[in-house]
Amino acid sequence: MGKEESISSRQFVLLVLLFTVGSSIIIIPSSLVITASQDGWISAIVASIIGLGLAYLYSSFPKRYPGMNLPSIAELVLGKFLGRIIIVFYFFFCFTLAALVLRNFGDFMKTKIMLETPLEAIHIMFLIPVIYAVKLGLETYSRVAEITFPFVVLMFIILVGLTSPQINLTNIQPIAGEGLKTIFGGSLSMVGVPFLELVILTTFYTSINHPEKTRKSFLLGVTLGSSILIVTTLFTILVLGVELTKLKVYPTYVWAKKISIADFLERIEVTVAALWGITLFFKLVLSFHASLIMLKKLFNLKDYRLLVIPMSFILYIYSLIAYPNSAYFIDFATKTWLAYALLFGLIFPLLLLIIGSFKGKGQS
Incomplete structure (x- = not known):
């Protein structure tokens, strides 16, 4: 593959943040409120605390297995046969997530902005820069994340600032009126999307040039990303x-349409589309890239880039048949996907750590 890709701990923070915000910023508020009503923002706080716990779990790998990423750890702990089965499962998890993220973008653009444009064309337009980014590699698109992050922050500040005059505090009253059970139940959808999905980022551990800072970077990225989601929901x-x-289906977009300053500054909801598009781009790139790394490990390939073009065609087709409509996806993401995410984001990582500790492997 040539020179090993390398990113700084700061770049990893940004990748974690952008992945966390990703598709969540525009769909999570609805799923939280459906379950927890006016306490949806409290559910977001509860989910974020759980998310920090998951980040702490995932950042345990570099200390126990220094210089290794998720597929390598699976093969080391479980052996070649069982390890490769786990790698296959993780490939499908990463690849399916990439297809769902691509479809999320297509559905949003088709229903809100580019009404006359075929869904297939939207997917192709978005997939082309994704392919280019993955071909260039982690080091390159991490630098792009550094460049685009200030714009993400600026757009979010503009959105919050310009809609502040329209807030109505009675909308969140009574606080905790739905009860603790409902609040915890509502948090599950946000735990599934995006926090359990963050396990995908363990695939890139070998590229972090200061692995001793991985835990701090992971926790900081989740903290910043979840803060954006909490404020958005609130x-x-x-x-x-x-x-x-x-x-x-997309309440955040409707929220942005409320911006109106003296009948002059209006209809700037495109800021939400831009904010979401940037964060979604990085979530798609990371998910697709991780799936290719799984295949590289599975087939002992020298370079994952050989797979980018052929797998992108499969990803394109998969995204079109992933689910029938946006309403179905909201139900799928809060119920069925949560079960899958628990398996890959909690059960498998715990098993790798527990079995590895019993076998005494991976100690530096």
């Missing part, structure tokens, strides 16, 4: 109210 409820948030 403001969506405060501005739109519970009932309207429940009814809308």
Whole structure:
């Protein structure tokens, strides 16, 4: 493959943050409010605390297995046969997530912005820069993350600042009125998307040039990303109210449409589309890239780049048949996907750590 790719701990923080925000910023508020009503923002806080716990779990790997990533650890701990079975499972998890993320973008653009454009064309337009980014490698698109991150922050500040005059505090009252059971139940959807999915980032551990800072970077990235999601959920409820948030598939976009300053500054909801598009791009790139690394390990290939073009065609087709419509996806993401994510994001990592500790492997 040539020179090993290398990223700084700061770049890893940004990748974790962008992955966390990803598809979540525009779909999570609705799923939280459907379950927890006006307490959806509290559910987001609970989910974020669980997310930090998961980040702590995932960042245990570099200390126990220095210089190794997820597929290598699976093969070391479980042996070649069982390890490769786990790698196959993780490939399908990463690849399926990439297909779902691509379809999320296509559905949003098709229903809200590019109404007359075929879904297939939207997918192709978005997939081309993704292919280019993965071909260039982790080191290159991590630098792009550094360049685009200030714009993400600026757009988010503009969105929050310009809609602040329209908040209605009665929309979140009574606080905790739905009870603790409902609050914890509502948090599950956000635990599944995106926190359990963060296990994918363990695939890139071998590229972090200061592995001793991995835990700090992971926790910081999750903290910053979850803070954006909490504020987004809170403001969506405060501005739109519970009932309207429940009814809308993309409530964050509707929230942005509320911006109106002196009948002059209006219709700048495109900021949400841009914010979401940037974060979604990195989540798709990381998921697709991780799936190729799994295949590289599985077939002992020298370079994953050989697989980028052929697998992108399969990804394109997979994204078109992934699910029938956006409403179906919301239900799928909060129920069925949670079960899959628990298997890959909690059970398998715990098993690798527990079995590895019993076998005494991976000690430096």
